Amino acid sequence: MNDKQTTKDRILNAAECIFADKGFDGSSLRDITTAAGVNLASVSYHFGSKNGLIEAVFARHLGPMNAARIALLDRVEEQVGEGSPAIELVLEAFIRPVVMHDLAEHGANDAFMRLMSRCLNEPPTHLEQFEHHFDALMNRFHAAFSRALPDHSPNEIFWGVHFTLGIMHHTLHVLSHLHHLPFCPSESADAQTVVERLIAYAAAGMKAQHGSGVSVNEPCGGTLSFLNSSVNL
């Protein structure tokens, strides 16, 4: 790494990688300060505590990333005026800055992707620490998804949004070690292409939410009814 970096930055950079690899509870401050080449006590000095460091690591990326998502959504809604925006456009604003953030800002380093994945992966105790970074964002996008799919019920929007969060989350998790996965074709690593695949999958899935999940006694329109019998599950 560059020796011109401040101690604070060296700690943030090292913490980002190590948190991503081992989780918060699995990473010790000694691991981090050793990797950063700084003294153990400088974490307390610059960040107050381990929790302060965790918050700082996330704040460095979450702010700009979510601002970029809001900015893209602004442009979509400005362009569409009073009408309904295409669901694909809303999804692009929602998804692209997340998957592209790391490549745009830090070249080939994928530490941020693995770190973002930790956002949802950590135990609830830690999650509460940076929930506030997403409050305003989710308000805006929830409204935008509702406008893009005006026929959908609140329930259909709710689950559509959550499933979309799921594919984004899992993609971040998977993108950082693609080459270790079974069935992974050699051509599949381009982030730009993955964004398009995500949008295609999510758009089709969200549209298909409308009218699904309505049958109670006869799941999936009856075509699958034989699966509901006595098979042990």
Add this chain to the structure above:
Amino acid sequence: MNDKQTTKDRILNAAECIFADKGFDGSSLRDITTAAGVNLASVSYHFGSKNGLIEAVFARHLGPMNAARIALLDRVEEQVGEGSPAIELVLEAFIRPVVMHDLAEHGANDAFMRLMSRCLNEPPTHLEQFEHHFDALMNRFHAAFSRALPDHSPNEIFWGVHFTLGIMHHTLHVLSHLHHLPFCPSESADAQTVVERLIAYAAAGMKAQHGSGVSVNEPCGGTLSFLNSSVNL
């Protein structure tokens, strides 16, 4: 809890809840043995080590659950013979036993859901520990998905399967504390309905993979090209 349980079962039950809440690294054996009402040393005696306990907690559920998924897939493939199974049927075999397992076996307790979510949430070091539970399963289902979508390229199947894993994973994570989530309609908690929504979303998304992600210079067929300009992301 029932006092007739063996020490081994009391430990497994308590560990299941506490691992689900706090993660492996965040849970101490003292937390677990205190909750179970047993002596600290009995973990070493019955399971050898903390890692042994982790493996045992998962093995208790992963075996039956994945066997149920394979059994459902067997029935689907047996029914369809040489032809292509409907993607919805393969998805049902893939998804339903995961979401329904906890309710079927253990009533209203959702500890297993949160624990299953940990399967993908923990740092890679821990993940390797129970990867082997999924090897045979993923081989079977990857082949089944390919048969159900014969026009899809390996790349399209690969990402379709991973996105589907993503929505399942996120759903498990979310189902256990639905009532705390913003925008959650009151009617949305029924697991049977959620399974149908998952299948509808995944079926539409996987079908939509075919032909997506092919454009390199002009993402998403050009409709979104204005988003590729100088907006800071």
Add this chain to the structure above:
DNA sequence: AACTTGATTAAACGTTCGTTTGAATTTTAT
């Protein structure tokens, strides 16, 4: 040159961790 301020350092603090020990106890088999 003396002083102030902010940053860095080595060392130690008390706590909690997973694991081990060896004796006490319960269960099983003869």
Add this chain to the structure above:
DNA sequence: ATAAAATTCAAACGAACGTTTAATCAAGTT
């Protein structure tokens, strides 16, 4: 009833943890 085997228990082990302390260093100011 007695011996053997399996289980439970209180106590302690060394290691690693987050945090704190007080001394040292490096600039900048008067």
